[in-house]
Amino acid sequence: MTGPARVDRRTKNLTKRLQPGDVAIIDHPDIDAVAAQSLVACRPAAVVNAAKSISGRYPNHGPGIIVTAGVPLVDDVGPDVLTIQEGASVRVHEGAVWVGDRVVAKGTELDAAAVAASVESARAGLTDQIESFAANTMDFLRRERALLLDRVGVPEISTPIEGRQVLIVVRGRQYKEDLAMLRPYIREYRPVLIGVDGGADAILEAGYRPDVVLGDMDSVSDRALTCGAEIVVHAYRDGRAPGLDRIRGLGLDAVVFPAAGTSEDVAMLLADDKGAELIVAVGTHSGLVDFLDKGRAGMASSFLTQLRVSDKFVNAKGVSRLYRQRISTLQVVILAVAGLVALGVALAATTAGQTVYALIAARADEFVSWVTGFFTEPRPEAFLPDLRWLIT
Numbered sequence: 330m331t332g333p334a335r336v337d338r339r340t341k342n343l344t345k346r347l348q349p350g351d352v353a354i355i356d357h358p359d360i361d362a363v364a365a366q367s368l369v370a371c372r373p374a375a376v377v378n379a380a381k382s383i384s385g386r387y388p389n390h391g392p393g394i395i396v397t398a399g400v401p402l403v404d405d406v407g408p409d410v411l412t413i414q415e416g417a418s419v420r421v422h423e424g425a426v427w428v429g430d431r432v433v434a435k436g437t438e439l440d441a442a443a444v445a446a447s448v449e450s451a452r453a454g455l456t457d458q459i460e461s462f463a464a465n466t467m468d469f470l471r472r473e474r475a476l477l478l479d480r481v482g483v484p485e486i487s488t489p490i491e492g493r494q495v496l497i498v499v500r501g502r503q504y505k506e507d508l509a510m511l512r513p514y515i516r517e518y519r520p521v522l523i524g525v526d527g528g529a530d531a532i533l534e535a536g537y538r539p540d541v542v543l544g545d546m547d548s549v550s551d552r553a554l555t556c557g558a559e560i561v562v563h564a565y566r567d568g569r570a571p572g573l574d575r576i577r578g579l580g581l582d583a584v585v586f587p588a589a590g591t592s593e594d595v596a597m598l599l600a601d602d603k604g605a606e607l608i609v610a611v612g613t614h615s616g617l618v619d620f621l622d623k624g625r626a627g628m629a630s631s632f633l634t635q636l637r638v639s640d641k642f643v644n645a646k647g648v649s650r651l652y653r654q655r656i657s658t659l660q661v662v663i664l665a666v667a668g669l670v671a672l673g674v675a676l677a678a679t680t681a682g683q684t685v686y687a688l689i690a691a692r693a694d695e696f697v698s699w700v701t702g703f704f705t706e707p708r709p710e711a712f713l714p715d716l717r718w719l720i721t
Contacts, residue, residue, distance in 0.1 A: 330401055331420045332374040334413045340364040341548050347371040352419050354410055354426075359384050360391030362502045369394060375401040375421045379410050382439065383447040392444045406436035469630055473589050483602040484584050488540050488559045491604035494520040498528035498539075499593045500548070501612030507645055508535050508611050520609065523600065525593045528612060529553035543599065544592040546572030554579055561585075561599065563592045590630025601638045609643045 336354040337343035341364070347353055349372040357364060358380040368376055382392040382404045395402045403424055410426055410433055413419060420427040425435045437443075496515065498508060508531060514520075515537065524532045526544030530553050533539070542553055543561040554560060554576065560583040564570035568587050576583045588595050593613050600608050614631050635642055676682035 330374040330422075331418065334415065334417050334419045335373075336411060336413055336415050338411065340368065344368060344371055347373055350374050352377060352421060354379070354413060354419075356380050356408070356411060357382070359386060359389045360395070362390040362394060363500065365391035365394035366502065369398040369400060373400060375403065377403045377406055377410055377421060377426055377434075377436070379406055379408050379434075381405045383444070383451055385447070385451045385453075388448040388451040390448075392439060393441075393448065396439060396441050396444050402439045403436045404439050406434035410434035466632060469589070470633060473630070473633075482587065483599060484561070484586050486541070486559055486561065486584055486599070486603065488521060490521050490600060492606055494518050494607040494609065495523060495600040495605040496520040497523045497525060497593065497596045497600065497608065497610045497613065498531050499525045499596075499610070499612035499614075500527035500531055501614060501646065503646070504528070504531055504612030505534075508532075511609075511611065511645060514609070520607075521600070521605070523596050524549070524553065524558070525596050529556075529558065531612075541596075541599075543586070543596045544572070545570075546575050551579060554581060559584070561595075563588065563595050565589075590634065594630045594634035597634050597638050597642070601641065605641065607641050607643060608638055609645050611645050613644060613646060 330352065332350045332352045334354055335343055335347050335351045338356040340355050340357050340360075343353060343355060344364075344367040347368070351371075351373050353368055353371070353373040353376045355376065356379040360378065360382045376395055382402060383389060392402060392404075401421060403421055403426065406424075406426060413426075413428060413433060417428055419433075424438045426433050439447075496511070498504065512535075515522075521541070522532050522537055522539045523541040523543055524530070524539040526546070527548045529539045529542040529544075530550050533553055533556065538556055539553065539558040541561060542549060542556075542558045543563060545563045546554070560576055560581060562570045562572045562576060562583045562585050564573070564585050564587040566587055566589050568585075570585050570587075573583060573585065586595055586599065588598070593610070597608055597610070613635075635644075677686060
């Protein structure tokens with residue numbers, strides 16, 4: 330595979346400029362499902378990972394998504410590949426990355442069988458991860474007890490939430506499909522729409538406008554930030570908010586919410602504190618593998634936050650797989666034709682319907698006679714007044 334190189338240590342940043350046919354060069358240990366789906370959506374010629382796509386720490390799903398999509402994945406090529414200049418023409422062949430006639434790095438091209446074997450081996454590492462998860466959960470609870478249990482530190486916002494339902498959209502696995510399935514719910518209940526970073530763009534793409542945009546502002550577009558939604562910047566616990574500079578640069582105002590954990594957790598805590606009747610989440614992380622995808626720092630916060638709001642929390646992740654339309658297009662066409670035939674028969678049984686059919690038949694006979702005369706008469710233009718009469 331040959332194409333221009335797009336190089337970035339952060340997959341999230343790379344996908345913003347990755348174009349079809351490019352070679353994506355990343356440094357992403359344990360590629361998670363969301364990152365893999367973002368890469369596949371860009372349709373690259375190949376993905377080259379400087380790190381191990383499956384380290385064995387836990388059975389991550391990302392590499393399987395890339396390989397299943399038919400995108401070549403070259404694994405564990407080493408840090409030298411990151412020295413390739415952006416836009417340089419590179420060639421990927423049998424696990425080697427070439428620039429001109431020089432091999433810059435070499436790794437292993439993963440196929441479906443290799444990915445499946447690595448994932449199966451990685452399941453053995455879950456025991457250690459569960460132990461780390463338990464220890465990290467207790468540590469996080471000690472540090473964030475005031476916020477989680479006493480609701481201390483939640484800022485005031487102008488968006489009214491009290492007594493309303495809230496839909497939180499996170500750019501997670503299958504978020505687009507799940508959001509599409511929730512259209513009837515959004516239309517009927519008109520919930521407060523909170524977009525977490527790139528989730529705000531997902532709301533706009535679905536044809537809605539977010540009421541609140543919340544996050545550290547590293548993966549949300551200027552279009553979403555300037556759409557008129559209230560902006561809440563997720564800051565570090567000590568008050569540092571790198572995303573605030575971007576907001577001010579756009580001439581916008583923002584509310585700062587200092588908290589540990591992830592932005593999706595902060596969105597849930599905000600909705601709960603402001604009196605949301607129900608919190609529906611799309612694209613959020615749930616389950617052990619999802620928590621591990623987020624890294625050790627995010628595991629405990631998500632688990633404890635969802636536990637904190639569990640009495641009003643509905644996870645809509647995977648709702649698109651709950652029910653799928655089983656009626657084919659052919660069946661719909663046949664049903665429509667049958668309906669029209671039934672309507673025609675019912676109409677023919679009435680006096681008015683019989684009169685209409687008689688008029689249609691008379692006009693059809695006149696049209697056939699006109700067409701026959703048009704092709705047999707030496708002066709066809711003489712039939713133009715008759716054509717106008719027939720149309721009338």
